[in-house]
Amino acid sequence: MNIYKQTAIAATLVASAMLTGCGSSPPSAMTGAPASQATYGRYGVIESIQVVQVSNEKKGPGAGAVVGGIVGGILGNQVGGGLGNAAATAAGVVGGAIVGNNIEKNNRNQQLREAYQISVRLDNGVYQSIIQDNIADLRVGAQVYVKDNHVYRN
Secondary structure, eight states, rough: OOHHHHHHHHHHHHHHHHTTTTOOOOOOBBBBBBBGGSSSSSEEEEEEEEEEEEEOOOOOOOHHHHHHHHHHHHHHTTTTHHHHHHHHHHHHOOOHHHHHHHHHHHHHHHOEEEEEEEEEEESSEEEEEESSSTTTOOOOOOOEEETEEEEEEE
16 A cells, blocks of 8 residues: 555544534523523422424434545545545545535434423522423423423422
């Protein structure tokens, strides 16, 4: 294996590893009290309960970016020779990682599930909105306890 191919392979692996850290996190669906208040409980009354669609989306790039980068690197490595080959390989890695990440993100966004958005008026007058998977015996007007972004009946 010549030095250009070794460099191209090394560049492919390094670029793939670096691209996995380039993703951005979507904003959290939880609203209301800051994280410092979420560690201890608060009492309140349920003002409303609504069914909402929640994405099963994972945060950051995943296997799509890595696989896309590898495939793009292999395809780019087939182009040209010498330094042009190394440049084509690097461009293939980056392009493939971006395309692979977008394909994976689009597939994830289609996986929605139903959850419940519970709006609680806390005893101190602050409103907090919490999304959770089930409501069990919770009803509008019920006295509740909110702890760690979860609503419990008193």
